[in-house]
Amino acid sequence: MNPRVSLALRRARGDAVAAEALAERLAMTPDAVARAVDALEQAGFRIESHPIQGYRLLGVPRRLLEDELACDLGTRRIGRHVRCVEEAASTNDLAWLAADEGRDAADGLAVFAEYQTAGRGRRGRRWFAPPHSSILGSVVLWVPDAAANGGGLTRAVSLAAAEAIEGETGLEVGIRWPNDLVVDDRKIGGVLVEARSAAAGETAVVLGVGINCTQRAEAFPPRIRPGVASLETAGAEADRTLLARALLARLDAVLARLADASAVREVHAEAARRCRTLGRRITVTDGRETTSGEVVALDPEYGLLLRLADGAVRRFPPMTTHVVAQGEG
Secondary structure (H helix, E strand, O other): OOHHHHHHHHHOOOOOEOHHHHHHHOOOOHHHHHHHHHHHHHOOOEEEEEOOOEEEEEEOOOOOOHHHHHOOOOOOOOOOEEEEEOOEOOHHHHHHHHHOOOHHHHOOEEEEEOOEOOOEOHHHOEOOOOOOOEEEEEEEEEEEHHHHOOOHHHHHHHHHHHHHHHHHHOOOOEEEOOOEEEEOOEEEEEEEEEEEEOOOOEEEEEEEEEEEOOOOHHHOOOOOHHHEOOOOOOOOOOOHHHHHHHHHHHHHHHHHHOOOHHHHHHHHHHHHHHEOOOOOEEEEEOOOOEEEEEEEEEOOOOOEEEEOOOOOEEEEOOOOOEEEEEOOO
16 A cells, blocks of 8 residues: 555545645656555545545544554654554563663654553553554653653653544543643543663663544443543544654654753743643642642652642652642633
């Protein structure tokens, strides 16, 4: 199959594309486009052909396809290799197995699964997603030790994911500290960053992202249903392939900025502007005690600054702090 043709039809968002215009855009002959369309139909795409209107995409295969995700991605590092599997215990686990092959083979690798049998979130929570309903992906990177400390990577990945969703759907996406992606205060996705020591001065990291795309409300367990949503239940239609490509592109762009000290401050500020936890009264635990206060700021390491009842401001680091209750702003 020719992924350039399938991606062009996906980007049309259900509108017809004239054969001549499609051929010119892709620097192909009309006959070559026609042959590519035939091959796509054999691969499971449903395409309507009209002698005047051209080609209209009516249906696509249920699963993400490696050729489509990697085609002309244009990234510098993220997604230089892409793997798609039908099922995995966790995409983070697959990414760590790839990391064992070494930096040359695995740096920048993106792994996607249609279903996770043991998907996990922060603090060991389960991730619920029926097959073919979500973006479930992980990326392997080697970063300087300093970049792996604190919550900087979680902040950057959350920002990239929010930008990708917003760009593809038009939804206003916020970040609920430290790693939830939210629309109208309901969780539609999350980020899980894991790190392991590697060579001197470097750390291997796996950046996991989950985004609810097509689930209906009944797909979520009743106990969490009031606080979660999918892009569909939030009123948006998202092509999972285009969203996954946007995610890789935004990750590549945002993470590249972390190499510049001034850009790091900008990333922090952009993530802070999306933070839905600022200004709210919350209760947190840091493993030793439970504390309540108003969130007045995020520190440069992405920790919370809480104003306590006595007026004092206290810092809570992201790696050891857990929000147990959150009130209105």
